[in-house]
Amino acid sequence: MTETLSSENGRTVLRMRRELRHPAEKVWRAITEPGQLAGWFPAAVELDLRLDGAVRFTFEHDPGAPVDEQSSGVIRAYEPPHLIEYTWGVEVLRWELQPTEDGCTLHLTATYDDRAGSASFAGGWSLCFDALRRVLGDSVPERDCRELHEHFVKVFGLDQVTLTDDGGLRFERQLVHPKEAVWELLTGAEAASVGSPPPAGFVAKGIDPGPVGEVEAPLRLTYGWSGGEVTWALRDGNGGARLVLTQTGPAADYLTAWHDLIETLAVAADL
Known part of the structure; x- marks a missing residue:
């Protein structure tokens, strides 16, 4: 298992890692270009790809929703093709790519406040990573989101009174x-x-x-x-x-x- 959950500076931090059989440059395009993000990211994303650039998130069921603090963000770190970090409302998403002999390693660090929701977040991102691999050209079987959720509840100890x-x-x-x-x-x-x-x-x-x-x-x-x-x-x-x-x-x-x-x-x- 590559997922870990911790508390840092009063916030919850979820770390996930995936080994990919594709070069960092190819994966970078998949995690930064709106056309490719549309195939795997949980929302439609518009990014001004520069440090302090604006980010906007919209959902298919509500494409005309006004931009507010929960549907917008800002790029806080930008070092192509290896690092991009941006906010999504109060959440922080940090994406890092490290080249390997067989491709690259993708690291996601998500920082947020809703610890009790961590099983849903980890399960959701797991399915997003599966979809990302399909965008990259891999064959990946479908998985059940509810089974993933309950798996992470147990792994993270979120079932404890x-x-x-x-x-x-x-x-x-x-x-x-x-x-x-x-x-x-x-x-x-x-x-x-x-x-x-x-x-x-x-x-x-x-x-x-x-x-x-x-x-x-x-x-x-x-x-x-x-x-x-x-x-x-x-x-x-x-x-x-x-x-x-x-x-x-x-x-x-x-x-x-x-x-x-x-x-x-x-x-x-x-x-």
């Missing part, structure tokens, strides 16, 4: 299906309504739940327990629902139970 400083817990997990589908799995055949017991899907083993105190399908459900409060929150994430689970009160004894419940949910959502 952690304790907060006050003894509660917080868990953030990117899922691969929309929040509406996840909510349906959580509720099952039971109704989720204020004053009623929460559907079983929302309750970890060992917790004696109180009645639902707040519910807004498919976004939020809160109920009490003997030591505090449990809150499930769902929103749109990168490629599916983003789940944030919190439990206040002394929660250390429930780490394993929550981990098992949420991983069962992730598997069920992928069926």
